[in-house]
Each structure stands twice: as structure tokens, then as C-alpha cells.
Amino acid sequence: MQLDYIIVGGGSAGAVLASRLSENGAKQVALFEAGPDTPPDDVPDVIADSYPGLSYFDPRYHWTQLRVYNRSPRLNSQPPKTAKLEQAKVMGGGSSINGQFAVRGLPHDYDEWEGLGLKGWGWEGMLPYLKKLERDLDFDGELHNRSGNIPIRRVFPDDWAGFTRSVLKATEADCPYQPDYNASFEDGSFPLPLSNENERRVSTAVGYLHKEARARKNLHIFANAFVENLIIEGKRATGVRVTIGGDTKTYSAREVIVSAGALHSPAILMRAGIGPAAQLARLGIDVVADLPGVGENLTDHPHIAVGAHFRKSARLRPGQRRHIFLGVRYSSNHADCHTGDMLLMPVNRAGWHPLGKAMGALNVCVNKSYSRGTVTLKSRDQNEEPIVDLNLASDGRDLMRLVDGFKRIYRIMTAPDVQRHVNTWFLAGYSDEARALSVRKASNWIKTASAAYAFDYLPFFREELLKRKFGTTDRMHKMMQDEELIVEWVKQSVWSGWHVSGTCKMGTEDDPLAVLDDRCRVRGVEGLRVVDASIMPTIVAANTNITTIAMAEKAADLILESVN
Known part of the structure; x- marks a missing residue:
């Protein structure tokens, strides 16, 4: 052929x-x-x-x-x-x-490419293709298309879980609610658009x-x-x-x-x-x-998060599948950083299993990062994976914006509206143990079902286990008094946003x-x-x-x- x-x-x-x-x-x-x-x-x-x-x-x-x-x-x-x-x-x-x-990203993301000499790759050159791909089910107008290959929709606040609604209350004074993330280039609190139709991924x-x-x-x-x-x-x-x-x-x-x-x-x-x-x-x-x-x-987007065990008022409705609804885009105002460089997201579920349904997190992400890593070969054998050094938070701008992000998370998590929905909260990350529990199989369901019951009805057990594995809220109070403690925790806990690019x-x-x-x-x-x-x-x-x-x-x- x-x-x-x-x-x-x-x-x-x-x-x-x-x-x-x-x-x-x-x-x-x-x-x-x-x-x-x-x-x-x-x-x-x-x-x-x-x-x-x-x-x-x-x-x-x-x-x-x-x-x-x-x-x-x-x-x-x-x-x-x-x-x-x-x-x-x-x-x-x-x-x-x-x-x-x-x-989609912001106009200055693409204009930066054109500024590097890549003619036609600026916002003006990319917008027709960002529009071409989409079939927006919620919005129309000059920044949207209703006939592309990928349907795009949002879950609006009436359908948000209690935890997310409480985070919105804590953020919208600085980042006002706006309905259309892709047609606004200002800081704000937005329903996150999804490549999804009729509750199915596309x-x-x-x-x-x-x-x-x-x-x-x-x-x-x-x-x-x-x-x-x-x-x-x-x-x-x-x-x-x-x-x-x-x-x-x-x-x-x-x-x-x-x-x-x-x-x-x-x-x-x-x-x-x-x-x-x-x-x-x-x-x-x-x-x-x-x-x-x-x-x-x-290049990647570095993340940090705190986890939370929710009261019933914070949790998703039975049968509700989406678990992240809100994106808070804000500007760090850190020197030499673009506007709209940060993203904060409340997560209403930590896993498919019984314990995951009772827990969630508040994530912050450096959405415009500057740290650079490498991909190198371990051997010429095509069956051997390369050596990947993400080198997250190596640029001081990324590190210090994550430190500031932790402080913002702390202030949100201690807001009265948020506290009403949370039994306890703790330092979190993506360990291999957490990843292993995220694989759907019967043994994981059995493990987490008993833990879910204990977390709901045996507060002493819950607090002791979280203290041993993650550190209590006392540790976070101390971190807020000493920035170096935050810096060290960020270095140990930073994780990838699964957005590897640029190689x-x-x-x-x-x-x-x-x-x-x-x-x-x-x-x-x-x-x-x-x-x-x-x-x-x-x-x-x-x-x-x-x-x-x-x-x-x-x-x-x-x-x-x-x-x-």
C-alpha cells in the first residue's frame, strides 16, 4: 500500500x-x-x-x-x-x-508564540481553530461555534455540590462569578467548560x-x-x-x-x-x-492541594458523576508573571470508592509555569521508557506562587461558609498509595467501605489516621506562621497537572x-x-x-x- x-x-x-x-x-x-x-x-x-x-x-x-x-x-x-x-x-x-x-488559554499565551517569531500562531491565527473544533452547547457569538466536532458544555451553580458553592462564596469578592470561561480574559470564578455531551465524554x-x-x-x-x-x-x-x-x-x-x-x-x-x-x-x-x-x-502545570473530609451537606448528590465544577482564575501579581496565571479548583470527590465519595480537595495550580524539565533516553531500546525529569517548581516564580497559593487555600478553608461543610482538612498529594486505591477493583472497594464508615461515625479514628498519614490542621496553622515550612512542604508535595508539553x-x-x-x-x-x-x-x-x-x-x- x-x-x-x-x-x-x-x-x-x-x-x-x-x-x-x-x-x-x-x-x-x-x-x-x-x-x-x-x-x-x-x-x-x-x-x-x-x-x-x-x-x-x-x-x-x-x-x-x-x-x-x-x-x-x-x-x-x-x-x-x-x-x-x-x-x-x-x-x-x-x-x-x-x-x-x-x-482554551488566554490571548497572550498565543501572542507570546507569535512574539517568538512563529507567524500565524498568535491569538488571531489560533482563534479560528479554537472555534472550529467546538460545538458549544451553552454560548454563541463571535468567540464561539455551534457546529464543531467537540461538544462543550458547563455545569452551572444550581447543580454544584455544597462544598463548591461555599468556595465560590469565599472567592467571588475578588474573582466575580462569570458564566463563560472561554469568552472572558479577566480574573473570575467560572463554571469549567467540558468536552462532554449527555453526561458522556467526547x-x-x-x-x-x-x-x-x-x-x-x-x-x-x-x-x-x-x-x-x-x-x-x-x-x-x-x-x-x-x-x-x-x-x-x-x-x-x-x-x-x-x-x-x-x-x-x-x-x-x-x-x-x-x-x-x-x-x-x-x-x-x-x-x-x-x-x-x-x-x-x-513544561507542566505544578499543583498542590489540601484534602477534606466532608459533612453530608458538602457532598455530591447520589448519582451525580461530575465532581469538579468551578475554576477560579486569578492573577498572582508576582513579578514577571502574566495576568490570569493561577487556577484554583474545589474537588468534590477524591475517588470512585466509598471513602472517595465522602472526601474532596481544594487544588491550586500554577497555570502559566516557567520551570523546565527534560526527557532523555535511558537506552536505545524502544521498549524502555525515557527518563522524565519534570523539575517542577524549580523556577522561583513557580515555587513562590505555590507558596502564595497555599496561603489562599488556607484562608478559603478557614472561611466560615466552607468550615460548615467540612469535618476536617489536611495536607494532601498524589502518592503511589492514593493512585493504587484509585484503580477500580473489589479489594479497593472493601478497603475503603470500612474506612468510609469509620470516617463518618468514629471521629477519633478519622483524626488519628489523618494525623499519622498527612498531618493535622495544627501543622497547617504552624505553616502559616513560618513561610519556610510552606516552602519545604511545597517542594516535597508538588505534583504534575498531567499537562506535559514543549519537548x-x-x-x-x-x-x-x-x-x-x-x-x-x-x-x-x-x-x-x-x-x-x-x-x-x-x-x-x-x-x-x-x-x-x-x-x-x-x-x-x-x-x-x-x-x-
């Missing part, structure tokens, strides 16, 4: 590219996804569920061996520890397992690889297909070597597009000889193109770390592009999924323009 385009990865970007590039029936398109397919008429309930805590932690849809350093081993005096990081291995990628938040595997797209004779979709390597002849990418069901074959195409995400795309390039020459040579990989920026510029960034020729040009073409290699969250030069002040879809929409037009 002579292919025009091979797409490596069927995620948030890859599914969009496959759909758009195959609309022209003359182009033969092959999409290879390492995980299972989720066609629109056969989406597993765990993925379709409005409550994302099921798919987020289901090992059937992840790269289960992937572990990362939240804090860089170069920064810690103590032995560095790795943590799991859930990265999707399923059709639709992150859009099949993420929190379903459909937020991933790119459903919204773009729809029934009509799948019926095209020129679109070839391969699931459970692991791309072993790129085929490079001289300075040109000519195809891929893929294993499907134990069978390994080579597929050739006029152009190869890598859309494997911000951790795996740079690893694929490096194994093919595209990356920092010295690192590749150490691993015995022949250098095709010396691009020092491959795997650099890794194959676009840039101008005079940028030594630019991997791609402004048409997503890999520098120094013909017939090869990268299109996914890795191409962002800087991170947007938003969950990255909607921006990634919009970038793929734009990239599809750029690719088709180049051959017409």
Missing part, C-alpha cells in the same frame, strides 16, 4: 490529523495507535463516564511502566523518588482519560474518528500497533516499523507525522537519531540530525532549542513533522487538551497547503 501520510499516535492530535487529512479522498492515510481503539459505538463505560477518575487510573489505558521525577534529582538533597504519571495509551489519547476540561476518537471518517476507504486505522522505529533514509523519513499482534512490518509514506505526546514523541525522534548528538552517541545511536532541543523545554518545540532558525519550524517540520529531516503538545514553545494558561486539538486542526491545514 502506498501511503501519503503515516501518523504515529492516535491521541488528541493524531485522531484530528487522521480525520482532516483523509477528508481528501485522494490521500492515503494510516494511523497507528499503541493502545486499544474506542470507536463511537463501542466506548468502554470507564472512558465514557463523566467522572474521569475511572479512566485516569485504569492501567488498561496507560503506559504502565512510565515513572517521572516531580522534583529534579539535581535539586534534592535527599535520595530522589520517582512517581507514576498517567499517560494515555488508547485511541483519543489524553482526551480519552483526562478531566474533560475544555479550556474524545477525539469519538468526535473526529466518527462513523463517517471511519468509513473512508483511504483512512487505515491500526490499534494496538506499537511503532518500533522511524525509517530514515539519508536525511529523509520514509516510513515506520510497526509491531501488531507480534507481527512486525514496515510501512512507507511520503510523510511521517509523530503525534505520540510530549514524553514519547521526543523519545521516538531520539531513537531515530534526531536529537542532541552527544547524548545519542553515548547510546550508540547514529546521528541523523543534531537537534539539541529534542527532549528539552519540558519538540516550534521556533525560528536562530533558536538553538527549536526542533520544528512554524509548519511543524523537523529541522534537518525531510518528510517528518511533529504535531502534539510537545510543539508548544511555552505552556498555555489552561489544560492543554483543547489547545492541542486546535494546533492539530491548524497543522492539518498547513500540511494540506504544502501539497496543493
Whole structure:
């Protein structure tokens, strides 16, 4: 089969590219996804569920061996520890397992890209694609579209749980309530928009690889297909070597597009000889193109949180699936930081299990972060995960904004309206133990059911257990008297927002770390592009999924323009 385009990865970007590039029936398109397919008429309930805590932690849809350093081993005096990081291995990628938040970022996020020399990637150039992808079920007007592939809706305050309503009362004096997050660029308290319709997730595997797209004779979709390597002849990418069901074959195409995400795309390039020459040579990989920026510029949104055990008045209604409704966007006013750089979210459920339904959290996130990490190869073996150093909160601006975020959380949690809904609150984070409990299985239900009963009816047991595992409110009162205690806790507890990006960034020729040009073409290699969250030069002040879809929409037009 002579292919025009091979797409490596069927995620948030890859599914969009496959759909758009195959609309022209003359182009033969092959999409290879390492995980299972989720066609629109056969989406597993765990993925379709409005409550994302099921798919987020289901090992059937992840790269289960992937572990990362939240804090860089170069920064810690103590032995560095790795943590799991859930990265999707399923059709639709992150859009099949993420929190379903459909937020765009702010105009200055994109204007920053254009200011770096990326013509057409500013707000004016990106807005048409941010609109093109959406079918907004609540709002219309010049900033919206009612006919795109991804439905977007919100849960409004009448349906919010008691805890969220009390947090809104504590924040709206400084951040007034506004209904439309994506059409307002000011600080405010907003219902968070969702890529969800009729209480079901709509991933790119459903919204773009729809029934009509799948019926095209020129679109070839391969699931459970692991791309072993790129085929490079001289300075040109000519195809891929893929294993499907134990069978390994080579597929050739006029152009190869890598859309494997911000951790795996740079690893694929490096194994093919595209990356920092010295690192590749150490691993015995022949250098095709010396691009020092491959795997650099890794950016994420660092989070911290406090947990809470709720009184009945705070909890979700029986049967209610969504658990995060409100996003409070605020400006830290920290030196050299953009406006709207922070996000605070009350979480009304801590898990699918009985104990999780009685607990929640208040999260704060640096939504416009400056710390940079790296992705490097451990070996040339394609089955071995790369070394991922997120290096969270290494930039002082990120660290101190999280410290300030903790103080804001403290003030909200001690507000009388919030206290009425909370039995107790405590320092929280994402440990491996918490992640293990988040996997839905009978043994976890049994464990948590007895704990849920004890937490509700045996306050002494609850307080003692939380004190032993997390630290009591007394510890938080002390932290508020000594900022250094907050700094140390933030360093130990900061966790990833699952928004890895930037590791194959676009840039101008005079940028030594630019991997791609402004048409997503890999520098120094013909017939090869990268299109996914890795191409962002800087991170947007938003969950990255909607921006990634919009970038793929734009990239599809750029690719088709180049051959017409």
C-alpha cells in the first residue's frame, strides 16, 4: 500500500490529523495507535463516564511502566523518588482519560508564540481553530461555534455540590462569578467548560474518528500497533516499523507525522537519531540530525492541594458523576508573571470508592509555569521508557506562587461558609498509595467501605489516621506562621497537572532549542513533522487538551497547503 501520510499516535492530535487529512479522498492515510481503539459505538463505560477518575487510573489505558521525577534529582538533597504519571495509551489519547476540561488559554499565551517569531500562531491565527473544533452547547457569538466536532458544555451553580458553592462564596469578592470561561480574559470564578455531551465524554476518537471518517476507504486505522522505529533514509523519513499482534512490518509514506505526546514523541525522534548528538552517541545511536532541543523545554502545570473530609451537606448528590465544577482564575501579581496565571479548583470527590465519595480537595495550580524539565533516553531500546525529569517548581516564580497559593487555600478553608461543610482538612498529594486505591477493583472497594464508615461515625479514628498519614490542621496553622515550612512542604508535595508539553518545540532558525519550524517540520529531516503538545514553545494558561486539538486542526491545514 502506498501511503501519503503515516501518523504515529492516535491521541488528541493524531485522531484530528487522521480525520482532516483523509477528508481528501485522494490521500492515503494510516494511523497507528499503541493502545486499544474506542470507536463511537463501542466506548468502554470507564472512558465514557463523566467522572474521569475511572479512566485516569485504569492501567488498561496507560503506559504502565512510565515513572517521572516531580522534583529534579539535581535539586534534592535527599535520595530522589520517582512517581507514576498517567499517560494515555488508547485511541483519543489524553482526551480519552483526562478531566474533560475544555479550556482554551488566554490571548497572550498565543501572542507570546507569535512574539517568538512563529507567524500565524498568535491569538488571531489560533482563534479560528479554537472555534472550529467546538460545538458549544451553552454560548454563541463571535468567540464561539455551534457546529464543531467537540461538544462543550458547563455545569452551572444550581447543580454544584455544597462544598463548591461555599468556595465560590469565599472567592467571588475578588474573582466575580462569570458564566463563560472561554469568552472572558479577566480574573473570575467560572463554571469549567467540558468536552462532554449527555453526561458522556467526547474524545477525539469519538468526535473526529466518527462513523463517517471511519468509513473512508483511504483512512487505515491500526490499534494496538506499537511503532518500533522511524525509517530514515539519508536525511529523509520514509516510513515506520510497526509491531501488531507480534507481527512486525514496515510501512512507507511520503510523510511521517509523530503525534505520540510530549514524553514519547521526543523519545521516538531520539531513537531515530534526531536529537542532541552527544547524548545519542553515548547510546550508540547514529546521528541523523543534531537537534539539541529534542527532549528539552519540558513544561507542566505544578499543583498542590489540601484534602477534606466532608459533612453530608458538602457532598455530591447520589448519582451525580461530575465532581469538579468551578475554576477560579486569578492573577498572582508576582513579578514577571502574566495576568490570569493561577487556577484554583474545589474537588468534590477524591475517588470512585466509598471513602472517595465522602472526601474532596481544594487544588491550586500554577497555570502559566516557567520551570523546565527534560526527557532523555535511558537506552536505545524502544521498549524502555525515557527518563522524565519534570523539575517542577524549580523556577522561583513557580515555587513562590505555590507558596502564595497555599496561603489562599488556607484562608478559603478557614472561611466560615466552607468550615460548615467540612469535618476536617489536611495536607494532601498524589502518592503511589492514593493512585493504587484509585484503580477500580473489589479489594479497593472493601478497603475503603470500612474506612468510609469509620470516617463518618468514629471521629477519633478519622483524626488519628489523618494525623499519622498527612498531618493535622495544627501543622497547617504552624505553616502559616513560618513561610519556610510552606516552602519545604511545597517542594516535597508538588505534583504534575498531567499537562506535559514543549519537548519538540516550534521556533525560528536562530533558536538553538527549536526542533520544528512554524509548519511543524523537523529541522534537518525531510518528510517528518511533529504535531502534539510537545510543539508548544511555552505552556498555555489552561489544560492543554483543547489547545492541542486546535494546533492539530491548524497543522492539518498547513500540511494540506504544502501539497496543493
